[in-house]
Amino acid sequence: MLTDNQRLSLNRAICDYVRHNGASNELVAQLDSLLLANAPQDNADAIATQDTKLLEKKWNSIVKLQSRIMDLEKYSAELQKSIDEEQTTQKQISDASLDWEPKDSPSFQVTLGASITALCLHPTLPVIFVGLDSGKLLRYDILNMELPLQSIVAHMDGITSISISLRSENGRPAYLATASKDLSAKIWELELDSTLSHIKTLIGHEHTVSDCQLFERGADLLLATCSRDLFVKVWDTSNGWCIKSFQPHTQWIRSINVHGEFILTGSNDSAIRLTHWPSGNGLSMGIGHEFPVEKVLILIPDPAHLQPQYQPLGFQNVASASRDGTIRIWKVCLPKFIPHRPPRPNPLDTNFKVIAVLKDHQSWVRDLHQFQNKLFSCSDDGTVKCWELNWEKLSDTTCAKSWDLSKNGFQNCLTLDNITFTALPLRKLLLSGSNEGTLTCFMR
Known part of the structure; x- marks a missing residue:
């Protein structure tokens, strides 16, 4: 809608345009009487002085504006095409990442002089953190392994586990956590150049702290630990406060894996258990290993392969590695989800279902890591193995590749890029640590 001034200005411009383009005096007089007769005198005097070619200029401006709009539409279409092509390229790279396997031979090997008991890759920098059985924590540049960037006597006894978190969007620093046989866990702040600074020591366990994992809950960064004292603690x-403590097993808890509000544990009692940690409710368990469970892992599938009923849980399969030389893949039984109340076990279904038993290792299986549709394991038989996960039918999981590192001793631990930090891991690294102190690295 036009204001009175705008309407009067438009009418005057129409009359001026007609007058200056050869119209008869009679037609001009008729237009003046029709369009300008009722104009207020104060407005009419002001409008009478306006440019007589205003309508022509306005029309040219509209044409130029329309041309500009057409140029912008063309530019927008080109940008959208570029975005679509980039997404297609990224998807092709992602699909290629699914098929990644390390080379047949190591890129390099380094002897560190003490048994390597824990490894952790920095998620973005070419930096590896190495925990030794002597209690030392080493920080190396993967591209120059001659000398460590940092060497710290982090614990009074062997380091059993290392976990890392990224810098958060709200400004929280990046942290590293270590667990040890000295009954403690420690929190270290990571500077931008990956330098470590000790900030907290967590005391509360009464025996060896076997495993640890940093994880986020809302804006909070929490640490889960498990111990030979039979307790799982969340800090x-x-x-540095312990906010939850519960006892899911009757024997030494050796391994822990966290996903949201759910914790998977493996124990010397040869069982694995799933617990809702905020409430402490035990939900279900897996029984089938003949000897202690050394490692547990929650398997995160492509979202397309997650069944709808498992959406509240966020996963449907887990894996466990044992001293019986096997890796078992399980299907988790679904707990009962009750609105506004913590999940509870389903009394009709409390035992995991065994989907596959992988028997290629000849001795204790020490560690497990997932990289998209690959599962990597290491063992006291001196080998590292890559397993192909078929999400459509996990029972068809097969060993795709094996690396014999037995000349370097038992393979204690593994580390790979953590895909929870980035949806598209372009860097492809696999590192293994042995009881004889040899760090082996496979690069793409």
Whole structure:
């Protein structure tokens, strides 16, 4: 809608345009009487002085504006095409990442002089953190392994586990956590150049702290630990307080894996258990290994392969590695989800179902890691193996490749890029640590 001034200005411009383009005096007089007769005198005097070629200029401006709009539409279409092509390229790279396997031979090997008991890759920098059985924590540049960037006597006894978190969007620093046989866990702040600074020591376990994992809950960064004292503890890293403690097993808890509000544990009692940690409710368990479970892992599938009923849980399969030389893949039984109440076990279904038993290792299986549709394992038989996960039918999981590192001793631990930090892991690294102190690295 036009204001009175705008309407009067338009009418005057129409009359001026007609007058200056050869119209008869009679037609001009008729237009003046029709369009300008009722104009207020104060407005009419002001409008009478306006440019007589205003309508022509306005029309030219509209044409130019229309041309500009057409140019912008063309530019927008080109940008959208570029975005579509980039997404297609990224998808092709992602699909290629699914098929990644390390080379047949190591890129390099380094002897560190003490048994390597824990490894952790920095998610973005070419940096590896190495925990030794002597309690030392080493930080190496993968591209120059001659000398460590940093060497710290982190614990009074062997380091059993290392976990890392990224810098958060709200400004929280990046952290590293270590667990040890000295009954403690420690929190270290990671500077931008990956330098470590000790900030907290978490005391509360009464025996060896076997495993640890940093994870986020809302804006909080928490640390889960498990111990030979039979307890799992969850710590608030901001103040060092233990906010939850529960006892899921009857024997030494050797391994832990966290996904949201759910914790998977493996124990010397040869069982694995799933617990809702905020409530402490035990939900279900897996029984079938003949000897202690050394490692547990929650398998995160492509979202397309997650069954709808498992959406509240976020996963449907887990894996466990044992001293009986096998890796078992299980299907988790679904707990009962009750609105506004913590999940509870389903009394009709409390035992995991065994989907596959992988028997290619000849001795204790020590560690497990997932990289998209690959599962990597290492063992006291001196080998590292890559397993192809067929999400459509996990029972068809097969060993795709094996690396014999037995000349370097038992293979204690593995580390790969953590795909939870980035949806598209372009860097492809696999590192293995042995009881004889040899660090082996496979690069793409």
